[in-house]
Amino acid sequence: MTDQEKYVFEAIYGRRSVRQFMDNKAVAHEQVVKLLQAAMAAPSACNNQPWKFIVITSPEVLKKVRACYHREWFREAPHILVVAGFKEQAWKRSSDGYNSIETDLAIAMTHLILAAENEGVGTCWIANFNPGMLSEALKLTHDQIVFCITPLGYQKPGFKKSGNKKRKSLGGVVEFM
Secondary structure (H helix, E strand, O other): OOHHHHHHHHHHHHOOOOOOEOOOOOOOHHHHHHHHHHHHOOOOHHHOOOEEEEEEOOHHHHHHHHOOOOOHHHHOOOEEEEEEEEHHHOOEOOOOOOEOHHHHHHHHHHHHHHHHHHHOOEOOOEOOOOHHHHHHHHOOOOOEEEEEEEEEEOEOOOOOOOOOOOOOOHHHHOOOO
């Protein structure tokens, strides 16, 4: 296994949701840009790239955005990243009208959280938020959908990642034909 392969698998198997952030330690702008570039490198159907990434660091906007998800730990992170998309820009399958927006955004978010793990930046994929409240706080247009959000920050000293992830067996989820 090459060093590059090793790092990829370490990020995949080591990533955990962080719910304890140091509120006084911001992630450097250059590092945030590096994470965003990883998200932008994600594949999308027909390479349409129907996404928009909104990084919130302003205390005023953070206050508004934090109101859309009621967990105390969410208020600790120095940044919140919103992954939004443009449904009309996403690829549509002609046979049944399937729209790839959620798939495209999920792949981009996955790239970002794995890059964050590699860089030592904590994330927590959140879908349980109030989308109307969030869209209003960010003044999003009617053609934008918010897919998910994540805090970005450094975990508090003493925070311990959980041990092995509980997963079904290979035989329980895979069928070789």
